[in-house]
Amino acid sequence: MQFAQVTDQMEPAQIYQKEEIAQKQNNLIEFQDITKIYGKGQAAMRALDRINLSIRQGEFVAMMGPSGSGKSTCLNILGCIDTATQGTYRFEGVQVENLSRDHRAMLRRHFLGFIFQGFNLLNRTSALENVELPLIYRKMPAKLRREKAMEALSAVGLEKWACHTPSELSGGQQQRVAIARAIVGNPRILLADEPTGNLDSVRSTEIMEMLLEFNRQDSITIVMVTHEPEMAVYADRQIHFQDGRIITDSQNDHMITDSQKGASL
Numbered sequence: 001m002q003f004a005q006v007t008d009q010m011e012p013a014q015i016y017q018k019e020e021i022a023q024k025q026n027n028l029i030e031f032q033d034i035t036k037i038y039g040k041g042q043a044a045m046r047a048l049d050r051i052n053l054s055i056r057q058g059e060f061v062a063m064m065g066p067s068g069s070g071k072s073t074c075l076n077i078l079g080c081i082d083t084a085t086q087g088t089y090r091f092e093g094v095q096v097e098n099l100s101r102d103h104r105a106m107l108r109r110h111f112l113g114f115i116f117q118g119f120n121l122l123n124r125t126s127a128l129e130n131v132e133l134p135l136i137y138r139k140m141p142a143k144l145r146r147e148k149a150m151e152a153l154s155a156v157g158l159e160k161w162a163c164h165t166p167s168e169l170s171g172g173q174q175q176r177v178a179i180a181r182a183i184v185g186n187p188r189i190l191l192a193d194e195p196t197g198n199l200d201s202v203r204s205t206e207i208m209e210m211l212l213e214f215n216r217q218d219s220i221t222i223v224m225v226t227h228e229p230e231m232a233v234y235a236d237r238q239i240h241f242q243d244g245r246i247i248t249d250s251q252n253d254h255m256i257t258d259s260q261k262g263a264s265l
């Protein structure tokens with residue numbers, strides 16, 4: 001189903017038709033000459049400079065590059081948190097610049113899941129309620145919402161921690177709650193900004209294996225910004241930014257094939 005046909009009243013099952021998710025070859029995201037300029041006149045800062053980029057359904061993409069090279073700006077435009085100054089962004093063929101603010105918000109609610117370095121959980125709210133939040137915005141009935149949130153918490157191995165608040169959880173567990181919140185609405189794409197930036201190497205590996213599993217088993221497209229080459233190797237493809245431009249865009253040369261990787265999970 002195309003994004004343009006979706007309404008907030010629809011059930012996830014109506015939106016996600018399996019045969020469409022299987023169409024991995026289609027471009028989910030297309031950037032044409034995307035430019036982002038912050039500020040004006042002498043203070044103008046060109047954060048992105050004519051970026052061309054296509055991402056297919058089911059891909060796992062890592063964005064890398066030095067600080068200030070434009071990775072987060074690119075992710076924010078992908079996530080409809082920010083808009084480009086020039087250029088065209090198509091999501092499932094729909095031109096995002098032509099959408100109203102409300103329609104863009106609906107795109108975020110139904111199709112995008114976000115994971116941040118700092119977890120961004122509500123501190124006084126239980127893990128379960130944090131995970132329910134995106135479904136509240138979708139106006140899903142309370143009983144169904146709770147069921148879906150529990151399913152998502154189980155998927156990240158935290159069902160026993162549902163009633164705990166973030167301060168009662170470790171950093172790795174908090175990030176798992178954030179992942180549950182990001183996947184609870186069955187997004188087409190997960191956008192992750194340094195998801196392991198605050199975690200030690202053991203927790204980082206757990207988080208990456210979890211993301212890889214959602215990518216391989218549920219065909220969720222993932223775009224992840226990272227500074228860490230050890231995390232970028234989990235992706236199928238690495239895109240390197242420098243001074244607001246893409247300088248390399250290459251497939252990861254994995255030691256094992258995709259099918260072996262899926263089977264090894």
Ligand SMILES: Nc1ncnc2c1ncn2[C@@H]1O[C@H](COP(=O)(O)OP(=O)(O)OP(=O)(O)O)[C@@H](O)[C@H]1O
Nearest residue numbers: 038039045047065066067068069070071072073074
């Ligand atoms: N809201 C803003 N206003 C003005 N300039 C901004 C804004 N956001 C980002 N920039 C500038 O745009 C450029 C790209 O920033 P961006 O955050 O996208 O880089 P990044 O590659 O994600 O960096 P980092 O790895 O440090 O997060 C930087 O020079 C930054 O200072």
